[in-house]
Amino acid sequence: MNREQLERMKNGKGFIAALDQSGGSTPKALLNYGIKEDAYSNEEEMFNLVHEMRKRIITNSAFTSDRILAAILFKVTMNSKVGDKYTADYLWEEKGIVPILKIDEGLAELKDGVQLMKPFKEIDSLLENAKERNIFGTKMRSVIKELNEESIKKVVDQQFEYAVKISNAGFVPIIEPEVDIHAEDKAEIEEVLKKYLIEGLEKLDKENYVMFKLTLPEKENLYHDLLNYPQTIRVVALSGGYSREEANEKLRKNEDVIASYSRALTEGLNVDQSEEEFTKLIDESIEENYKASVEK
Structure with missing residues (x-):
């Protein structure tokens, strides 16, 4: 584990840029960016286009370590290059931004109010690949839609089971049990979730460091107690379908929680924008997310 990166993730000021849309969410991400499905004819072309989008964001003058602590990548992005460097090396060596990898293989079908992660079939080879590419941490997502205590426990148990394996391999895993923002009993779900996270x-073990990526809670500072444990490096918030403005308004009410946004980061960016327009928009987005993360 890179100790300089660990120190930055634990004590640095800023937020995490989530650039990890994968197979299922990539067409929507491209569409939001102004690229329709008829612009590509297969998965390879689709991922090439999304890499160009991510590369445009990463190399932009506004995308710096002054405000961004880390960036979450998808496997294809990790194994693609920015200039003559693999993406993670470019982020860290050129920008001072910590590279993190989305590692889950997608969600299982909805059952008993939750979507567990699909079993990880390639975790060993993926972690080996991540080590070669100088990745610091990983991210894995489950979804909770209903108040079902037994199911919520299953979500948390699965996350921690993989987190220990990932940590023992030398990475810092991000545990992400997302609570659907439209869940009928969202506040009660979050109380149960917190109990099982603790x-x-x-x-x-003391050396098994983790981070948590959680839906912004109904009760302010609900997850603050997670930071009382030395194993917790950070608690970060996903936007979860909230607009950037809405998400940041909620984020400001939660001390010691920083943003980790995907759609709320890239909102409004378009392939046809001039570099001047693109830079202005992403700079404003980064500044809003940064302020909501650090100015409490």
């Missing part, structure tokens, strides 16, 4: 933390 139970999971209490079972971790």
Whole structure:
């Protein structure tokens, strides 16, 4: 593990840029960017286009370590290059931004109010690949849609089971049990989730560092107690379908929580914008997310 990156993630000021749309979400991300599905005819062409979009963001003059701590990448992005460097090396060596990899293989079908992660079939080879590409941490996402305590426990148990394996391999995993913002019993779900997250933390060895990526809660500072454990490096917030403005308004009410946005970061960016227009828009987005993360 890179100790300089660990120190930056633990104590640095800024937020995490989530640039990790994968197979299922890539067409929507491209469409939001102004690229329709008839612009590509297969998966390879689609991923080439999304890499160009991500590369345009990463290399932009506004995308700097002054305000951005880390960036979450998808496997294809990790194994693609920016100039003559692999993306993670470019981020760290040229920008001072910590590289993180989305590692899950997607969501299972909805069952008993939750979507667990699909079993990880390629985790060993993917972690080996991540080590070769100088990745610092990983991210894996589940979804909770209904108040079902047994199911919520299953989500948390699965996340921690993989987190220990990932941590033992030398990475810092981000545990992401997203609560659907439209869930009928969202506040109650979050209380149950917190209980099991703390139970999971209490079972971790001291050297098993983790981060949490969580839906902005109904109760302000609900997840603050997670930071009382030395294994917790950060608690970060996903936008989860909220607009950037809405997400940042909620984020400001939660101390010691920083943003980790995808759609709310790239909102409004378009392939046809001039570099001047593109830079102005992404700079404004980064500034809004940064301020909401650090000015409490």
